[in-house]
Amino acid sequence: MSGSCFAERLGDLVAITPAEHSALERLEERERPVRRGAAIQRENDRVGDLFILRKGVMMSSMLLDDGSRQILRFLFPGDMIGLSSLAYREAPETLTALSDSVVCPFERAMLSEVIGVHPRLGALMMVYGQIERTALTDRLAALGRTSAKARVAAVLIDMRNRLRMMDKSIGDTFTLGLTQEEIGDATGLTAVHVNRMLRQIEEEGLIARSNGHVTFINERALIRAANYVDRYEGLDLGWLPSAR
Amino acid sequence: MSGSCFAERLGDLVAITPAEHSALERLEERERPVRRGAAIQRENDRVGDLFILRKGVMMSSMLLDDGSRQILRFLFPGDMIGLSSLAYREAPETLTALSDSVVCPFERAMLSEVIGVHPRLGALMMVYGQIERTALTDRLAALGRTSAKARVAAVLIDMRNRLRMMDKSIGDTFTLGLTQEEIGDATGLTAVHVNRMLRQIEEEGLIARSNGHVTFINERALIRAANYVDRYEGLDLGWLPSAR
DNA sequence: CGTCAAATTGAAAATTATCAACGAGAGTGG
DNA sequence: CCACTCTCGTTGATAATTTTCAATTTGACG
Numbered sequence: 001m002s003g004s005c006f007a008e009r010l011g012d013l014v015a016i017t018p019a020e021h022s023a024l025e026r027l028e029e030r031e032r033p034v035r036r037g038a039a040i041q042r043e044n045d046r047v048g049d050l051f052i053l054r055k056g057v058m059m060s061s062m063l064l065d066d067g068s069r070q071i072l073r074f075l076f077p078g079d080m081i082g083l084s085s086l087a088y089r090e091a092p093e094t095l096t097a098l099s100d101s102v103v104c105p106f107e108r109a110m111l112s113e114v115i116g117v118h119p120r121l122g123a124l125m126m127v128y129g130q131i132e133r134t135a136l137t138d139r140l141a142a143l144g145r146t147s148a149k150a151r152v153a154a155v156l157i158d159m160r161n162r163l164r165m166m167d168k169s170i171g172d173t174f175t176l177g178l179t180q181e182e183i184g185d186a187t188g189l190t191a192v193h194v195n196r197m198l199r200q201i202e203e204e205g206l207i208a209r210s211n212g213h214v215t216f217i218n219e220r221a222l223i224r225a226a227n228y229v230d231r232y233e234g235l236d237l238g239w240l241p242s243a244r
Numbered sequence: 245m246s247g248s249c250f251a252e253r254l255g256d257l258v259a260i261t262p263a264e265h266s267a268l269e270r271l272e273e274r275e276r277p278v279r280r281g282a283a284i285q286r287e288n289d290r291v292g293d294l295f296i297l298r299k300g301v302m303m304s305s306m307l308l309d310d311g312s313r314q315i316l317r318f319l320f321p322g323d324m325i326g327l328s329s330l331a332y333r334e335a336p337e338t339l340t341a342l343s344d345s346v347v348c349p350f351e352r353a354m355l356s357e358v359i360g361v362h363p364r365l366g367a368l369m370m371v372y373g374q375i376e377r378t379a380l381t382d383r384l385a386a387l388g389r390t391s392a393k394a395r396v397a398a399v400l401i402d403m404r405n406r407l408r409m410m411d412k413s414i415g416d417t418f419t420l421g422l423t424q425e426e427i428g429d430a431t432g433l434t435a436v437h438v439n440r441m442l443r444q445i446e447e448e449g450l451i452a453r454s455n456g457h458v459t460f461i462n463e464r465a466l467i468r469a470a471n472y473v474d475r476y477e478g479l480d481l482g483w484l485p486s487a488r
Numbered sequence: 489c490g491t492c493a494a495a496t497t498g499a500a501a502a503t504t505a506t507c508a509a510c511g512a513g514a515g516t517g518g
Numbered sequence: 519c520c521a522c523t524c525t526c527g528t529t530g531a532t533a534a535t536t537t538t539c540a541a542t543t544t545g546a547c548g
Contacts, residue, residue, distance in 0.1 A: 188388030
């Protein structure tokens with residue numbers, strides 16, 4: 001074993017030196033499989049390791065006390081997850097596998113070791129944190145100010161784009177891998193209404209569906225309907241100190 | 245001038261060495277007043293400096309293309325703001341003063357300098373970032389899964405708690421400093437509905453209102469109505485390397 | 489074939505938005 | 519000091535969106 005998912009992710013942002021790369025590899029020395037449906041961290045449990053997701057799709061969610069669930073974020077290979085362990089004694093969020101997955105657990109102290117030796121990686125992780133933050137604020141604005149249809153469309157686009165990042169062969173057709181209830185928990189809607197919105201989006205000719213697969217028929221219109229902003233253009237990391 | 249708002253904030257989390265403290269002070273060497281209503285960063289404008297808010301209350305918001313606005317976060321003294329400049333060429337969010345304020349602008353490169361000399365501060369800023377992130381996810385869950393009344397109540401509680409952090413003399417009565425339209429933009433509601441929810445919360449005996457002041461009459465019930473979770477208990481930074 | 493989760497549909501109810509109007513208070517210029 | 523204007527808060531009536539409830543239907547799988 002030699003690669004580092006997380007280093008690859010950061011490497012998409014800026015050039016990584018071999019020394020930095022091998023420091024990041026230390027975060028992925030251990031591997032742990034997670035079966036579909038299983039949780040590696042549960043809300044209110046004492047926090048433990050952080051993780052790097054190596055394989056599969058997972059989600060981060062919170063339960064409200066009326067029993068409803070809010071999905072905060074879908075997680076893909078190369079994501080560093082469970083970072084809330086850095087600040088809290090008990091986890092504020094649950095981390096669950098949506099498909100059979102593999103995570104690499106590592107201790108919190110390992111992170112400060114890495115930053116201690118390679119401060120530039122600390123700065124880079126702050127950048128990574130801001131990208132994550134902006135994804136959250138986009139979702140916040142979507143929940144607060146866009147229609148049910150737009151929110152459902154946004155989930156479709158976001159899922160396709162992120163799946164494509166890990167598998168370049170994905171084009172306009174992909175496997176969503178979410179139940180309508182899960183889409184509802186991500187968008188703040190009921191499963192019933194998600195169903196109606198999907199149907200409406202389909203009837204308008206923006207997508208086609210067949211047994212779990214979604215095909216974008218009119219991507220431009222879908223993006224418009226979703227109010228979608230692509231944050232992956234427009235990155236600028238020129239201020240980072242150059243690699244040494 | 246000698247203090248550092250941001251160092252004070254971090255100092256609430258963990259002990260800061262004098263050397264670290266003076267490094268943080270460099271981030272607050274310049275001061276700039278901002279009048280109520282003025283913006284120090286506008287969505288889609290080329291990003292510039294980062295800021296530390298020294299005085300006043302500000303907000304971070306996004307505009308949607310139908311003209312509606314989502315307030316992402318209220319900002320208080322000691323907050324480091326505009327961090328999205330670390331990752332993007334154009335700002336994803338607007339930063340506006342809600343009251344006459346004072347900010348300390350500093351360059352992005354300054355941040356990597358500080359982290360380079362004091363890696364432990366880099367780790368500490370990641371912790372700070374996770375606290376911010378959790379505040380956002382709590383709001384996300386509130387928008388997605390709680391009633392209008394709960395969301396309005398949550399704004400009241402959050403505002404009171406954060407105002408009290410900068411002014412210990414604040415008890416159950418405080419000046420909200422927000423219009424009902426602003427509360428609506430924060431909660432994803434219309435100003436009209438915010439008005440009705442405030443009235444309802446008042447009629448139920450949870451709060452009292454008089455010209456801009458709010459008084460908590462039954463805080464326990466208000467917290468229950470809001471689904472409020474206090475994240476300031478439960479912090480744990482034991483994993484950080486000790487100060488040297 | 490039987491079972492179970494997930495998807496689908498219709499009808500009714502609840503929540504929230506929209507529209508339209510009015511009132512109170514703060515500042516402004518004459 | 520007095521209109522005048524403007525923003526903000528308030529209220530009622532109505533409309534739109536979304537949820538809830540209650541069945542079915544479909545598809546995967548043992």
